[in-house]
Amino acid sequence: MRPRVELLLSLNLVSVHAAPQKPGNGLSYINPLIGTTNGGNVFAGATLPYGLAKASADVDGQNTGGFGLDGSNVVGFSSVHDSGTGGNPSLGNFPLFPQICPDDVLDNCSFRIGDRKLHYVNGSVDARPGHFGLQLESGVVANMTVSQHAALYRFTFPKESGGSKSHPLILLDLTDLWQSRQNASIQVDDKSGRMTGNGTFLPSFGAGSYVMHFCVDFFGSSIYETGVWVNNRAGTEPKEVFLTRGFNLFFLEGGGFVRLDPPSDGTATVRMGISYISSQQACQNAQREIPSPLKAFDSLVSNAEKAWEEKLSPISVKGGGATDDLLTSFWSGVYRNMISPQNYTGENPLWHSDKPYFDSFYCIWDSFRVQHPLLTILDPHAQTQMVEALLDIYKHEGWMPDCRMSLCKGWTQGGSNADVVITDAFVKNLSSTIDWELALDAVMADAENEPLEWSYHGRGGLHSWKSLNYIPYLDFDPYGFGTNSRSISRTLEYAYDDYCISELAGGLGRRDLQAKYQGRSMNWKNLWKADQTSLINGTDTGFKGFFQPKYLNGTWGFQDPIACSALAGFCSLTTNPSETFEASIWQYLFYVPHSVSSLISLLGGDDAMISRLDFFHTSGLADISNEPVFFTVFLYHYTGRPALSTERIHQYVPASFNSSPGGLPGNDDSGAMGAFLVFSVMGLFPVAGQNVYLISPPFVEGISIRHPVTGKTATVRNVGFDASYKNVYVQSARVNGKPWTRSWIGHEFFTEGWTLELVLGAKESKWGTELKDRPPSWSVSS
Template sequence: MRASVELLALALLGSAPGIAASPATQKSSNGFSYINPLIGTANGGNVFAGATLPYGLAKASADVDGQNTGGFGIEGPNVVGFSSVHDSGTGGNPSLGNFPLFPQVCPDDELNNCKYRIGDRKLPYVNSSLVAQPGHFGLQLESGIGANMTVSQHAALYRFTFPKGTKHPLVLLDLTDLWQSRQNASIEVDEKSGRMTGNGTFLPSFGAGSYVMHFCVDFYGSSIHETGVWVNNRAGTEPKQVFLTRGFNLFFLEGGGFVRLNPPSDGVVTVRMGISYMNSAQACRNAESEIPRPVTDFDRLVDNAQKAWTEKLSPISIKSGGATNDLLTSFWSGVYRNMISPQNYTGENPLWRSDKPYFDSFYCIWDSFRVQHPLLTILDPHAQTQMVEALLDIYKHEGWMPDCRMSLCKGWTQGGSNADVVIADAFVKNLSTTIDWELALDAVLADAENEPLEWSYHGRGGLHSWKSLDYIPYLDFDPYGFGTNSRSISRTLEYAYDDYCISELASGLGRGDLRRKYQQRAMNWKNLWKADQTSFINGTDTGFKGFFQPKYQNGTWGFQDPIACSALADFCSLTTNPSETFEASIWQYLFYVPHSVSSLISLLGGDDAMISRLDFFHTSGLADISNEPVFFTVFLYHYTGRPALSTERIHQYVPSDFNSSPGGLPGNDDSGAMGAFLVFSVMGLFPVAGQNVYLISPPFVEEISIKHPVTGKTATVRNIGFDASYKNIYVQSAKVNGKPWTKSWIGHEFFTEGWTLELVLGAKESSWGTALKDRPPSWTLGS
């Protein structure tokens, strides 16, 4: 039976390692005990399921064939190696997975009887052996070899347990990565110690350029029998080094090094691998300093990882009120996945010297700015501060902040310059006193004013048209910079909100001139509104009129079907079929005006018209909860004075699209964004990224509290009249710190000052939050 099917069955029975217990066996309130790293290892979740520290560089896991973007996936039936670096929830091409190790026993103790190439050596694993928990990953291959792994910050530690009677166990290192993007690589094996050192040049999975990664591998548990290198399907003890490039016609040449050991007394071979982006010597130093006693350090490292994760989860406490273990497992696992990436590469940046932190794997900010970074602002403001400082340091040295970045490389820009929103969000929430806000203003102004020659991986394209025409034209003539000439609608809408965020930062820094300039540009979204545009589905008129449409430079209209790029049509990719909207339809982008929802409501014809559009969008199949632009639309009813309808809508998606099974995410996790959406939904406070606004909806638990890591104050949301069957989901009245609260939203002060929000619930919609004065803030020019 394939691993995915059997493990899923075990998950449903509640008996597989790392799978939540059934509701009848409620666990402790400790969030760590609920974490299931296997959520999202099927159904395209692409999560990293292996061992990692919070934001750690080293990430050890088994790599499988099939869906292996994050290394391990239960739908991949065969293990092809065990590697020490990965990304999580990235989608697209597999990311990292460099220099995998593979243990085996050579039949008849003959070196050339071992299997070296990926297609030859791959093996199924024993389903029941799988162990996945924070800081520890393990399984047993069908060959009988057990593999367990854990990590420090920059190094991984493996325990390979060989069957009794094994004569000379072999461990190979493959000079490849998951994507097989290697351009060249080298390895040298020390004849006496078996130490392997080397490096390789690889391509980023969603970006431009290349990166060099270095390794240092040591072996423990027995003395060395023999060492050497292998190429294709043959190995030899001479020479002790090899250099590989792409082969004939760029054919991918497989090769690497190997070590055979004398029979270990207990069958265990311990392997320590250090990783560095600087050089092999630093990879060795990383390993030696972080894992000084490899034979005995395994349990210490697992314990350190568990303590680190327990600390990161510690701000949150929950009174479940009967909420299911499935929901709690999904919730805590979502929090966990939000702290896997971005990754802390401080001290591992060969591109420039700096005293600022360096974070990588911003993968991608178009996905993460909406909910992941706002969640880190609440739960881990220290790390979020470091990430903001890293973005600003990238600007200092490269001229623009990234919209996407991985493996020291510039990733492809998907929408606008969405790091601007991350900066504004940090500013309006008073994230830190250490951030250089004048530098931050320079950085966002560079996005808004300076078009790079290559704007496909940073900055904005079409700025001359943006400034002169007040929109991005369809088939823009742009000889000043170059990128994918598409996404004219989505870029117009995203640039408008980016400029609004710039205006907020400028206003807070006393720059009234800049505030007025960028407020004016923040209304450019209106210039692509075509009031008479209709929309049909399968030849039937949806009955709605007025949509965004592409517009040429001369002011005449182009056309894109409003349902194109939706769940009812073909998915629109940046690289294969770019359209005038990115990864979402015109129907979807209709609702992306976060700063001026009231103006959008007026364009549509009022509150009832907005509600009708939202209802149709969420019930017709147009909405795709597996992609981030949908998130905000779930809560947009707040702006019509009907917060109860937002509550109804989130109960449409939770738990139906989110559960604790391996396929329990609706789609790609996008570095934790799917998990963050669930966390905020369960919490009952949804952020409007870039603004000091959280939209209030009753939590999915009786009570949730968060102790702010900086101020030490505890914020609490408490449901009065909560029932776990979710019949009472409507707010009847609310109090903050004992005083009536009629607004349907609240600010970040709730968290930093430790307020208590009490929501009295009932079975029917009430008048709470419906008054015009109680709606969330919505700006319009001149207001």
């Protein structure tokens, strides 16, 4: 386990705001710095739940989420970010940077990123809900907080020796973290110092471009001089500049600056409003939400803490001796799941609608499995808004996204996994305000209409899917265009997407559609090659029968079953596309969530399935850092051995999840890693798209969740719990005082406020082993 990093260090010149004492539950356990190293890519700065404004320091090291606790250089402080994303750094637009010009001469200041970058002081980082702060090696201390659409910064400059008084400079850089800016402009008001402007940027994992607008105001001191800068030079005339990519798409650095008269208390306050509509709206957002910037900082932090406390309030944990490290990981995981998607309602320039608009679905392929099911439990109001936003996107664009960020279409990674999100909401009776007929239209558009460009929405290869009942290897598809790869993973994902459509159609009384999509949901069998073997380093693993790619003419292609695993190298969407996406055939072997019983039969029965799972999880093939492996941890339930699922999750928790900055096994994917940890600790793992939670003993004595809509409190409680985790096997269970033999439970547990008691022991028992007590599994014959 990596040593924990102290978040606060007393500073010689001026200390970052000290964290107030919090109650011993929820908010006080949150550590936003978990995942800021080791590829977690989390956003560590200040934000409201689902807020647009997200203020943080940006570094030149691990900076996908803006800040990384990797000792790299700070290059600016910006007000918008995504969290836990992969690929290129996302957002980080229009960073500010404070400094004192040597000898108080403008020409001596540093403007370009490579010139101005500075290390932060080790131990000076203060990250907590609603607040982020650190000290630069220059002695400047930066503290920041946010409202919904605006950020507030306090830059405190070091006291100067000899009584000299320099004029602090604060620049704005017309760039983003990825330096994807295509063009941008800035205007600086000579008297007030107000900076307004906009820029056109590229999404970090998608197509098209977006325009973002800003409005920056300065407080706490009068204006000394203003101007613009380009490359490494600045001047007080003119007061505006327009930048493009330049010759051969050369990235030209530039922006605006303000120099202030020396602040009486050494602190300059800066307010930045953000809008996707206009600079005027950015100014209006900032003025409305932060009308008194010099007095607002502490109240904004307090308001953010209250907002987060409210979001966390449904949960109550009885630790029973569980470590603070585990509790910190748990609560921080809950917190990160409410950072994104982001509520952009009122900030959508693409169409006018009375429906909410959420963005930063980055990506649904990652989030449908655990993040959205977690929000359905803890924040059904927000999840309802997200579902309505997905349907509104369909209404105006023709398809729901599989990925979306910065108002742009993101690349589709697998199937049309918004279908699973929609069905998950339906089977759990999320909200009566959702238009389910529109929802059926939306999911059927995914299943029936192939878009010309299916790389960023919908499904490709639908003609083959309908005629051949699988996605062929090197498919001939003149009807639409995308990356000609992932034939195995797309076949498996399309099959489950169609099953989810069948459940929605059946629930709406459309039995004809239900039967049609149930039939298509078994297409996964058409890529099963019963005699395929698998070798590792030339040695046969002893297992026979794997999915394999199949050509249009029905003959077999080949992909090594261990390719794209941790043993053989990562497969991405663009650099080395394969017939499985970001995971091996071994891993996709287990992705048949609706018909696990059929898969077990193909493999040769329960013992054969257990043997495969054991080998997968102990050979290095399982990659807990990526979402497809999550479900496999709990698949033992379907063999009648839920105790083995419990053993397996204890293999990964806490070994791969802890509260250090590197405490995530990989990219957080907008909170998905955190949600997996939360459900594991809770002892109820969701099968997304189905009204099923797989029961395993919690990692604490008990957890209660008050449903935000019904007001009923659900409790899962261990009887005989010990924090050394020797007693981890369920001996018997009761629900509301009555015996419960099933190894799974439905969403009614949460909405109706049931109590689940698990009596624990040191050895595996017969609980949950009977055929009738296994989780539901659909097949053609059922």
